[in-house]
Amino acid sequence: MGCFGFLKTMMFIFNGIIFLAGAGILAVGIWVKVDSGSILGFLQNLDGAPTELKQVLNVGYLLIALGAVLLLIGFLGCCGAVKESKCMLLLFFTIILIVFIAEVAGAIVLLVFKGLIQNLISQVGVTIVNNIKKDYGTNKDITGLWNATMSTLNCCGFNNFTDFSGSPFSSNSSVYPSQCCKGFTPCTPSNATAQNVTGCFPTLVKWIDSNSVVIIGVALGIAVLELGAMVASMVMYCQIKAKTS
Template identity: 30%
Template sequence: MGLRGSSACVKYLLFIFNLIFVITGVIILSVGAVIQGVYYKYEHFLDNRFFSAPALLIAVGTIVLIISFFGCCGAVKENHCMILTFSALLGVIFILELAAGIAGYVLEDAAVEVINKRMNDSMVHYRDSPEITIVWDSIQKEFSCCGTNNITDWGVVYKNESLPDSCCASFLHTQYSCNVTMAEEHHIRSCHVAVQESVIANAVTLGGVGVGIAFIQLLGIILSCCLAKSIRKHYESV
């Protein structure tokens, strides 16, 4: 005998929620992967804390797609045990998503100090490390910036008025190399500020997605608990 009235309504609401649940899993997985990719572009300027939050979102998104099976099957078959399992797993996911979301907001505060220090530390290796050279040139071209805070930072590397060619607006200099005196040519924006803004924007997105979707999952926990309770009452009355 199937469920009746409001219980049946909860059953179908839970089934519909599971479809939404799958979509949120894809969103979580995608956002985590995209932000992880962005952070890897700046891996020389960030520490491990910045990679843990998006990695957690990727893991949560994958788990969400797997456990949605329990919710769908439990709702369709009216299986009390599967629905309780689904509800318990949702509770774990809820906690993990909140953790990832909060971590995203915490990273926003840590970004300023970490990025500034790591940029200054890596800059001194610009001329002796091909990897650092590529990273700095890429950042300065992408954000049209020069130096950690300003162009004078490169004095530590060149010991004169020279600048990396990536500091200049035009990269087709044939007679002259980029230098401090080329006021109309070189970038004036701080790379520290540019990278910091990008990292913080992604950290806020990370936090918003984690916390926002966590509360959507909370609705699923409530619905699954209501359905499990209805199923139990139904079979106890039979």
């Protein structure tokens, strides 16, 4: 097997895995959206399952979008290699290049304008806090989403427990969500003040800072794979073009 044959085989295997992964993710996403009633019933019947678990249904559209993109990339890579199609390989290269450029641009923006982005998120946080004060305790989706977020990140509100002051939940019962008080039931204002649980936004920023090395490592690994895929597709493209000339 020559260099071209080896490259062709590796392109087929690598993109075949991507294609199968995309098909699986797409199938799960479609199943979540189409058969949400059965899934919700299954989740509710699990022993000890938190009520916030039903929020998993909200990721259906994300899974469909991600699966479709992976499916397209894998299909173009596989068929382009097997059929030795210059058009498919060029389209494969173009899609990977667009994704790569978007990732690099996003990384540059995050590094250069980190402070500006945090200020922007803080400003957006005002709107989020207003939504909490308006809907938390009456809107089941908003309430469940915040409960799931706070339980997962061990945080309270966007900034802190005061975000829930004046919300329907707090106004009706004069208490805060249980996540705002560790070990105190009910979570009264005095207990929430004493516990002073960190808000979800500061917690998320702290988590990103503490795991920055891992995040950078994963990002670099993905970038290397993308560069390798682009180089392989262009090498095959040039060799196929030379054969047909």
